[in-house]
Amino acid sequence: MSLKVYNTLTRQKEEFKSITPNHVGLYVCGPTVYSEPHVGNLRTFCSFDMIYRYLIFLGYKVRYVRNITDAGHLTNERGEGVNRMESQAKLESLEPMEIVQKYTVSFHRIMDAFNTVPPTIEPTATGHIVEQIEMIETLLKNGFAYEVDGSVYFDVKKYNDQHNYGVLSGRNIDELMAGYRDLDGQEEKRNSIDFALWKKASPEHIMQWNSPWGKGFPGWHLECSAMSTKYLGETFDIHGGGMDLKFPHHECEIAQNVGNCKQGGAKYWLHTNMLNFNGQKMSKSLGNSILPMEFVNGNHPLLDKGYAPSVLKFLFLQSHYSSELDINVKGLQDAEKGLKRLMEANDVIGNWELGISSNHKTELDIKIETIAANCKECMDDDFNTAKTIGNLFEFASIINSLKGGQIKPEEISSAGLDLLITTLHSYLFDVFGLRNENATIANNKLDDAMQLLINIRKDAKAKKDFVTSDKIRNELSAAGISLKDEKDGGMSWSLG
RNA sequence: GGUCCUGUAGCCGAGUGGCUAGGCAAAGCUCUGCAAAAGCUUCUACACCAGUUCGAAUCUGGUCGGGACCUCCA
Numbered sequence: 196m197s198l199k200v201y202n203t204l205t206r207q208k209e210e211f212k213s214i215t216p217n218h219v220g221l222y223v224c225g226p227t228v229y230s231e232p233h234v235g236n237l238r239t240f241c242s243f244d245m246i247y248r249y250l251i252f253l254g255y256k257v258r259y260v261r262n263i264t265d266a267g268h269l270t271n272e273r274g275e276g277v278n279r280m281e282s283q284a285k286l287e288s289l290e291p292m293e294i295v296q297k298y299t300v301s302f303h304r305i306m307d308a309f310n311t312v313p314p315t316i317e318p319t320a321t322g323h324i325v326e327q328i329e330m331i332e333t334l335l336k337n338g339f340a341y342e343v344d345g346s347v348y349f350d351v352k353k354y355n356d357q358h359n360y361g362v363l364s365g366r367n368i369d370e371l372m373a374g375y376r377d378l379d380g381q382e383e384k385r386n387s388i389d390f391a392l393w394k395k396a397s398p399e400h401i402m403q404w405n406s407p408w409g410k411g412f413p414g415w416h417l418e419c420s421a422m423s424t425k426y427l428g429e430t431f432d433i434h435g436g437g438m439d440l441k442f443p444h445h446e447c448e449i450a451q452n453v454g455n456c457k458q459g460g461a462k463y464w465l466h467t468n469m470l471n472f473n474g475q476k477m478s479k480s481l482g483n484s485i486l487p488m489e490f491v492n493g494n495h496p497l498l499d500k501g502y503a504p505s506v507l508k509f510l511f512l513q514s515h516y517s518s519e520l521d522i523n524v525k526g527l528q529d530a531e532k533g534l535k536r537l538m539e540a541n542d543v544i545g546n547w548e549l550g551i552s553s554n555h556k557t558e559l560d561i562k563i564e565t566i567a568a569n570c571k572e573c574m575d576d577d578f579n580t581a582k583t584i585g586n587l588f589e590f591a592s593i594i595n596s597l598k599g600g601q602i603k604p605e606e607i608s609s610a611g612l613d614l615l616i617t618t619l620h621s622y623l624f625d626v627f628g629l630r631n632e633n634a635t636i637a638n639n640k641l642d643d644a645m646q647l648l649i650n651i652r653k654d655a656k657a658k659k660d661f662v663t664s665d666k667i668r669n670e671l672s673a674a675g676i677s678l679k680d681e682k683d684g685g686m687s688w689s690l691g
Numbered sequence: 692g693g694u695c696c697u698g699u700a701g702c703c704g705a706g707u708g709g710c711u712a713g714g715c716a717a718a719g720c721u722c723u724g725c726a727a728a729a730g731c732u733u734c735u736a737c738a739c740c741a742g743u744u745c746g747a748a749u750c751u752g753g754u755c756g757g758g759a760c761c762u763c764c765a
Contacts, residue, residue: 468759586712
């Protein structure tokens with residue numbers, strides 16, 4: 196079975212065929228680095244991380260471009276840390292590039308904490324002013340743009356005469372024109388729906404560049420068109436982003452691309468859905484906005500404690516990227532337990548010494564092959580991670596039954612065991628990018644010390660000295676380490 | 692007002708016209724010195740109303756909720 200993706204441009208699931216065999220060009224709208232990213236942004240970036248990883252898993256060579264928006268309409272009012280009422284002394288107010296630097300670094304730290312693979316190219320808007328100016332010049336030449344007093348606007352109505360503005364979002368321009376409000380600078384435009392390609396800078400705009408039309412800064416939608424064209428070509432495979440960017444951002448992007456070179460950019464458009472907390476959209480005004488790192492350190496009144504990045508990621512993966520997801524504390528707790536179950540099963544099978552020698556294919560082998568095939572089939576079906584995880588839990592169940600003796604070692608062949616181990620491992624770590632927060636421990640000094648305690652406890656139990664054995668177990672438990680007595684008299688330990 | 696999405700068990704969530712998703716929670720049993728973990732079993736739901744069909748959670752129409760976008764937003 197081959198990969199199918201839901202293309203929001205055509206509103207249907209389509210077979211994915213890359214333009215260049217074995218290669219994929221992937222563009223995702225990145226963060227605006229004027230503030231901390233939202234957890235919703237995090238979900239989007241985690242979703243595309245999974246998509247990127249799965250494409251690689253399938254054997255594609257992927258060029259993954261995710262921009263950093265560090266130019267645009269920043270004014271003193273919006274720049275954090277800049278207080279207009281205070282001294283305007285140069286060193287006391289933040290330079291725009293200091294803000295950009297601060298939040299770019301912070302963004303990368305978060306992406307790293309959540310174990311996402313960096314894009315192969317991460318271009319900045321400020322680094323591509325020249326390309327953006329060139330694109331505006333082409334749009335002017337092609338007659339889809341006009342200049343008014345140092346600003347350049349995209350002529351939506353003229354574009355719509357020849358092409359289809361609204362092809363992505365399903366809107367039509369008459370309704371749009373009727374519904375628009377009066378905003379600053381509207382009187383310059385030929386029509387209310389025209390959008391800025393270049394804006395003349397007023398003095399309070401602290402980021403501005405020279406252009407053929409005077410000092411100014413690029414429009415909000417232009418950078419993605421310019422940079423995707425530069426790095427992926429006039430047509431490329433996948434363009435991704437959050438649902439809320441569909442209109443106007445992505446619609447404008449398509450218009451700019453078509454107006455520039457008659458090509459609409461991406462062949463497949465993928466949109467991730469919104470994330471709610473306790474049934475509500477997270478927003479600062481509702482007081483329910485939680486930052487990504489606050490989930491990790493638990494430093495927020497709506498959270499009971501911190502959760503490992505993989506827990507949040509696992510929670511994301513348990514629903515489909517294009518579904519709305521409502522998260523809450525119970526969901527986090529559930530995800531933590533579920534993830535632990537999978538990780539422990541993976542640990543168990545990893546250090547296994549069953550001495551399986553059979554090469555005969557058994558019933559269980561066939562079941563394992565089916566589950567492994569299901570995992571791929573689910574992922575091929577528009578990256579259905581939720582369903583894939585359901586299959587991984589079946590693996591966990593088989594592993595636990597083998598461990599508990601409900602399934603005998605002779606019921607599985609070494610090839611079957613191998614397939615189980617590699618499949619579980621590759622989905623957990625390679626495709627989903629989860630981390631085993633408890634692992635890493637085997638064979639280190641802590642483990643040696645734990646073995647000592649375990650041996651003392653075993654002796655105590657053998658002498659029926661349950662006071663001592665319970666003391667060891669209870670005090671370790673209080674320290675965040677849990678001991679498990681196993682059937683064969685063995686003991687294992689884990690954090691948490 | 693316009694464009695679109697959505698309603699699935701106690702909770703979260705997959706779901707392709709017929710085939711019990713899965714996780715968490717709960718109950719019982721097995722194992723256990725006691726726990727924990729694990730295994731087995733139980734809980735069979737699709738907002739409402741009509742229609743299409745041999746058969747609808749799934750398709751169509753309507754009603755009622757919820758949400759997103761239309762304005763910087765993932």
